[in-house]
Amino acid sequence: MNVAKLAAPGVQHLVPYKPGKPIQELQRELGIDNITKLASNENPLGPGELAKKAIANNLHELGFYPDGGAFELTQALASKHHVDSDWVTCGNGSNDVLVMLAEAFLTPNDAAVMSQYAFAVYHIATQAVGATSIIVPANGPDHDMPYGHDLKAMGEAVDDNTKIVFIANPNNPTGTWLSESSLRDFVSKLPSEVLIVIDQAYVDYGSAPDYGDVGSWVKEFPNLLVTYTFSKIHGLAALRSGYSISHPGVADYLNRVRQPFNVNTVAQVASLAALEDHTHVQRSRDLNAAGLNSLRAICDELDLQYAPTQCNFLLVDCGRPAQPLFDALLKLGIIVRPVDNYGLPNHLRISTGTESQNDALLGALRRVLG
Numbered sequence: 001m002n003v004a005k006l007a008a009p010g011v012q013h014l015v016p017y018k019p020g021k022p023i024q025e026l027q028r029e030l031g032i033d034n035i036t037k038l039a040s041n042e043n044p045l046g047p048g049e050l051a052k053k054a055i056a057n058n059l060h061e062l063g064f065y066p067d068g069g070a071f072e073l074t075q076a077l078a079s080k081h082h083v084d085s086d087w088v089t090c091g092n093g094s095n096d097v098l099v100m101l102a103e104a105f106l107t108p109n110d111a112a113v114m115s116q117y118a119f120a121v122y123h124i125a126t127q128a129v130g131a132t133s134i135i136v137p138a139n140g141p142d143h144d145m146p147y148g149h150d151l152k153a154m155g156e157a158v159d160d161n162t163k164i165v166f167i168a169n170p171n172n173p174t175g176t177w178l179s180e181s182s183l184r185d186f187v188s189k190l191p192s193e194v195l196i197v198i199d200q201a202y203v204d205y206g207s208a209p210d211y212g213d214v215g216s217w218v219k220e221f222p223n224l225l226v227t228y229t230f231s232k233i234h235g236l237a238a239l240r241s242g243y244s245i246s247h248p249g250v251a252d253y254l255n256r257v258r259q260p261f262n263v264n265t266v267a268q269v270a271s272l273a274a275l276e277d278h279t280h281v282q283r284s285r286d287l288n289a290a291g292l293n294s295l296r297a298i299c300d301e302l303d304l305q306y307a308p309t310q311c312n313f314l315l316v317d318c319g320r321p322a323q324p325l326f327d328a329l330l331k332l333g334i335i336v337r338p339v340d341n342y343g344l345p346n347h348l349r350i351s352t353g354t355e356s357q358n359d360a361l362l363g364a365l366r367r368v369l370g
């Protein structure tokens, strides 16, 4: 049997997503257990107390299928975003929503536009359905938003076959963002037959004066969809919960390809509780601001360049191939993220941690670089 021939054409050349190295894996390899993972943009505080309580209180539900329509969570999200519930699509992580978008809207005759260095899942989801990714060169390293999306070039790349434009704002792995005004200009000028997807996984970390949540724009632009996740600031990455807000006409098609029970019960109740936990969100935001200051101070001390960020990580330019540094840090029990798979072989993406985690990173980096 020639499996390669059997595989769907789009899947034949697909390179799977490369996740951060799991703590347990490094534990097995090194036989040590004080490992610091700053590799997957997780919240070092984990979930808040309200979410943990909701999880513990719902374990007796595990024998039942979840509510396929995620009724309560959907209502709460609709209320948060001032829309009716048919504007909300819940996903098994926002990744699930991205995949639903590709399944519902892209065929092998279609294209999706995305930026170089954009979050890898856009390309994977597009390829998986046999559609074409139009990857638009990003800003250069000397731009004031280095490696960020070039909206003008992205607009120009939209052709007759383009059905979706994927935008990460802010973007992972670069941390870069687009100003609200430039984004608004882009959205209002794009042909209304093209679906614009704005991924706001890090929206609650954003604090720049020109950065903002554009979720409310879906009421003005029926071709706009905005995604959110519970994996980042809400600290629920393991549960897989995310969602989108869009015109119900778009949501209706997502719902047709959505798996019937895509969001599990624990994820539903924890997400619902997390929405109410403003204290935890604020604590996480404050911790991140302090963490970014520490990371920047570390980089300044070690003479490493870094890109501006609205996220909970820093894209650090090591000025030399980053893989040996990554390997050396691993031996010291520190997991960061190489981004050579994004075409950035000299960079590392480092998530913010607690004070002691940041100290551990600084100590290890001094040893590795010094």
Ligand SMILES: *Cc1c(COP(=O)(O)O)cnc(C)c1O
Residues within 6 Å of the ligand: 041, 092, 093, 094, 095, 096, 119, 168, 170, 171, 172, 199, 201, 228, 229, 230, 231, 232, 237, 240, 241, 242
């Ligand atoms: C982490 C991340 C997501 C979130 O993925 P989930 O599937 O919700 O965990 C989405 N987009 C970007 C840009 C991310 O960095």
